Amino acid sequence: MDFKFSDEQRMLEETVGRLVRDSYTFDARNKALESEHGFSTDTWTQFAELGLLGVPFSEEAGGFNGGGPELMVVAEGFGRGLVVEPYLATVVLSGVLIDKLGNDAQKEQYLPAIIGGETRFALANYETKGRYDHTFVETSAKKDGDGYVINGEKAVVLHGDSADQLVVIARTGGSGNDKDGLSAFIVDAGADGVSRRGYPTIDGLHAADISFKDVKVGADALLGDEGKALDALEATLDLALIALCAEASGAMEVACDQTLDYIKERQQFGVPIGKFQALQHRMVEMRMELEKVRSITMLAACSLDVDPELRKKRISAAKAQVGKSGRKVAEEAIQLFGGMGMMEETPVSHYAKRIVMIDHWLGDREYHLGVLEDLIDVDDHAA
Amino acid sequence: MDINYTAEERAFRDEVRTFLNEKLPKDIARKVKEHKRLGKEDTIRWQKILNEQGWLALHWPKEHGGTGWSPIQKHIFEEECAEAGAPTVLPFGVNMVAPVIIKFGTQEQKDYYLPRILRSDDWWCQGYSEPGAGSDLAGLKTRAVREGDHYIVNGQKTWTTLGQHANMIFCLVRTDPDAKKQEGISFLLIDMEKSEGITVRPLITLDGEHEVNEVFFDNVKVPVENLVGEENKGWTCAKYLLTFERTGIAGVGSSKAALAHLKQVAREQQVNGKPLIEEPHFRARLADVEMELMSLEMTNLRTVAAAEAGGVPGAESSFLKIMGTELRQEITDLFRRAAGPHALPFLPEQLAGDFDGETVGPEFAGSVASRYFNFRKLSIFGGSNEIQKNIISKMILGL
Numbered sequence: 001m002d003f004k005f006s007d008e009q010r011m012l013e014e015t016v017g018r019l020v021r022d023s024y025t026f027d028a029r030n031k032a033l034e035s036e037h038g039f040s041t042d043t044w045t046q047f048a049e050l051g052l053l054g055v056p057f058s059e060e061a062g063g064f065n066g067g068g069p070e071l072m073v074v075a076e077g078f079g080r081g082l083v084v085e086p087y088l089a090t091v092v093l094s095g096v097l098i099d100k101l102g103n104d105a106q107k108e109q110y111l112p113a114i115i116g117g118e119t120r121f122a123l124a125n126y127e128t129k130g131r132y133d134h135t136f137v138e139t140s141a142k143k144d145g146d147g148y149v150i151n152g153e154k155a156v157v158l159h160g161d162s163a164d165q166l167v168v169i170a171r172t173g174g175s176g177n178d179k180d181g182l183s184a185f186i187v188d189a190g191a192d193g194v195s196r197r198g199y200p201t202i203d204g205l206h207a208a209d210i211s212f213k214d215v216k217v218g219a220d221a222l223l224g225d226e227g228k229a230l231d232a233l234e235a236t237l238d239l240a241l242i243a244l245c246a247e248a249s250g251a252m253e254v255a256c257d258q259t260l261d262y263i264k265e266r267q268q269f270g271v272p273i274g275k276f277q278a279l280q281h282r283m284v285e286m287r288m289e290l291e292k293v294r295s296i297t298m299l300a301a302c303s304l305d306v307d308p309e310l311r312k313k314r315i316s317a318a319k320a321q322v323g324k325s326g327r328k329v330a331e332e333a334i335q336l337f338g339g340m341g342m343m344e345e346t347p348v349s350h351y352a353k354r355i356v357m358i359d360h361w362l363g364d365r366e367y368h369l370g371v372l373e374d375l376i377d378v379d380d381h382a383a
Numbered sequence: 384m385d386i387n388y389t390a391e392e393r394a395f396r397d398e399v400r401t402f403l404n405e406k407l408p409k410d411i412a413r414k415v416k417e418h419k420r421l422g423k424e425d426t427i428r429w430q431k432i433l434n435e436q437g438w439l440a441l442h443w444p445k446e447h448g449g450t451g452w453s454p455i456q457k458h459i460f461e462e463e464c465a466e467a468g469a470p471t472v473l474p475f476g477v478n479m480v481a482p483v484i485i486k487f488g489t490q491e492q493k494d495y496y497l498p499r500i501l502r503s504d505d506w507w508c509q510g511y512s513e514p515g516a517g518s519d520l521a522g523l524k525t526r527a528v529r530e531g532d533h534y535i536v537n538g539q540k541t542w543t544t545l546g547q548h549a550n551m552i553f554c555l556v557r558t559d560p561d562a563k564k565q566e567g568i569s570f571l572l573i574d575m576e577k578s579e580g581i582t583v584r585p586l587i588t589l590d591g592e593h594e595v596n597e598v599f600f601d602n603v604k605v606p607v608e609n610l611v612g613e614e615n616k617g618w619t620c621a622k623y624l625l626t627f628e629r630t631g632i633a634g635v636g637s638s639k640a641a642l643a644h645l646k647q648v649a650r651e652q653q654v655n656g657k658p659l660i661e662e663p664h665f666r667a668r669l670a671d672v673e674m675e676l677m678s679l680e681m682t683n684l685r686t687v688a689a690a691e692a693g694g695v696p697g698a699e700s701s702f703l704k705i706m707g708t709e710l711r712q713e714i715t716d717l718f719r720r721a722a723g724p725h726a727l728p729f730l731p732e733q734l735a736g737d738f739d740g741e742t743v744g745p746e747f748a749g750s751v752a753s754r755y756f757n758f759r760k761l762s763i764f765g766g767s768n769e770i771q772k773n774i775i776s777k778m779i780l781g782l
Binding site: 003264294314317324370377379 | 769780
């Protein structure tokens with residue numbers, strides 16, 4: 001048992017840390033938020049140059065060959081800086097799924113373009129009626145000659161507004177939330193029949209509702225075997241959940257630090273308000289929730305190679321803990337900042353928004369507790 | 384980063400399991416698992432078995448008969464013991480007074496007391512709290528006045544856990560009433576059998592049990608050689624104990640065992656003719672507790688690993704105390720709910736280790752309400768959870 005980072009993990013941590021510290025200032029981030037798609041393409045290029053876009057991919061594909069801990073380290077750093085670039089959408093949700101499902105030709109076509117920063121992707125997966133259930137897919141892909149015709153609607157697709165390419169989950173068989181019959185297709189975002197309504201999200205990101213009307217794709221658009229995308233999709237979502245938990249952990253850390261600094265400085269009744277025991281204990285509780293999230297995120301990040309049910313159990317536990325602890329930390333941060341916590345100009349308010357709204361991406365606390373409930377008979381012995 | 388035990392650590396765990404499997408008396412494990420009352424003789428029987436194996440003094444250095452184990456080994460051992468239903472080793476001798484004697488005691492004190500503690504010859508209890516000195520322990524008033532070769536002790540101690548069985552008590556006493564309050568305290572060992580003037584009175588707690596006592600000292604003569612460390616430096620001994628080896632404080636092993644038992648109960652009990660475990664509210668709370676336990680276990684392992692790497696778990700153990708006790712209390716709340724109306728019948732005789740009559744309601748239900756109320760103590764003793772928050776606030780947050 002060893003919780004120390006390897007040299008490579010430490011190197012990644014330093015790379016992301018330096019980037020966030022030096023060039024990801026609050027003002028620079030605000031400027032990025034105001035741009036058309038809500039992020040900086042210069043920063044994206046910088047990610048590519050630093051090799052960050054290749055972290056989860058194999059060395060043959062030009063990647064870093066990183067696993068859960070490596071992705072955790074990167075995402076934690078992003079969380080500390082509230083990074084808004086479409087890393088999760090492009091690299092993790094789409095890139096990893098292509099890596100898992102694609103044939104050699106597809107991987108050669110898409111992965112280097114992702115790693116090099118030239119092409120951005122989004123995963124069009126969730127639908128309104130399915131909410132957080134990734135298996136509830138009504139979007140259909142019907143055989144049409146050699147290719148397929150796709151019809152359906154996808155809701156709140158992360159960075160779907162700016163993606164060049166989409167990975168679309170559609171049914172080639174079954175119905176409702178059948179496990180069989182889910183297929184993944186690569187669809188050009190500008191293809192005929194694809195229409196997008198993009199918008200900013202309250203946590204500083206962008207998303208889009210996307211409809212597909214008789215969108216024709218060739219046979220080479222299908223990733224993997226027809227109807228058999230579920231296992232790879234779930235493994236990809238699990239990796240994305242690790243990244244999201246780690247991002248929450250990094251953001252919670254900064255929210256705690258900023259709150260601690262503030263209550264040491266802010267004077268009322270002639271003393272720093274941090275002298276009051278009522279606030280001290282609340283600050284301690286914030287830190288305790290942060291430690292829980294740090295710990296369980298590590299557990300999740302180290303669980304990619306265990307039995308899939310146990311993997312799901314641990315990762316859903318981590319996301320549920322983020323939902324519970326994150327809300328507490330965010331609400332308390334605002335409360336301890338008082339009126340200043342309500343201000344857009346106060347950085348901690350942006351952290352609070354991101355931390356709370358992470359609960360709404362890839363399944364909230366109730367959804368993941370439900371997964372845990374389904375797996376209640378799966379025993380766990382962490383070490 | 385690797386959260387898995389190494390091959391050596393796993394081999395050690397197997398060795399511990401084999402030992403527990405062979406040597407832990409089944410009747411004692413059954414009492415622990417069924418939350419029956421443990422007698423003095425049960426604890427002593429188990430401590431003697433541990434001592435024979437050389438595994439009683441977990442935290443002592445090897446030269447004094449300790450295990451010399453690493454923090455990870457101690458963690459594995461404590462967790463396996465909890466899961467197997469081993470009784471808790473009485474902490475007052477082995478884990479409290481002994482480390483103070485090892486650190487501050489004279490050679491004579493070490494030679495005399497340590498082997499007696501290993502053999503369970505003495506049953507120690509702790510004389511810290513007083514009616515007027517709880518969280519503000521340094522406000523204690525019990526007086527010890529030097530007269531020739533003796534101290535004359537007068538005063539009262541309280542919340543003395545299992546003091547009814549004890550023949551020895553270690554006390555914090557005031558030797559200099561004029562000094563600043565932390566600076567006039569001394570650490571004294573008092574023989575409760577041989578000394579005259581000591582009265583032990585039971586305190587009955589809200590679950591009807593006799594676990595704690597008050598101890599009165601009326602002109603008790605204590606030989607000066609029973610002073611540990613220097614006169615008026617007793618607070619140093621007390622503080623040393625607070626930082627001493629507290630990675631087990633999270634109680635992960637016992638929470639894991641309790642949660643497994645709770646799930647078993649929830650599969651057997653019914654609501655509307657269906658297993659309780661399928662009832663959505665109960666199931667959601669179970670899942671929430673399991674999630675918190677996973678977080679706690681990893682937080683505990685991080686602290687253990689830091690200790691393994693040479694760090695001293697200081698105020699971090701305060702986090703573990705708060706998280707661990709909150710979780711244990713939450714599990715007792717779920718047990719109470721799992722019993723439903725059968726949590727109501729109050730029949731303390733069912734908790735006797737040798738009770739073999741017919742229980743009212745399901746067997747597990749007899750102890751759940753008592754235990755729930757008894758476990759309120761967890762967030763009060765050992766430095767209340769509020770005191771732990773003060774410690775974190777000062778030591779970690781710098782407030």
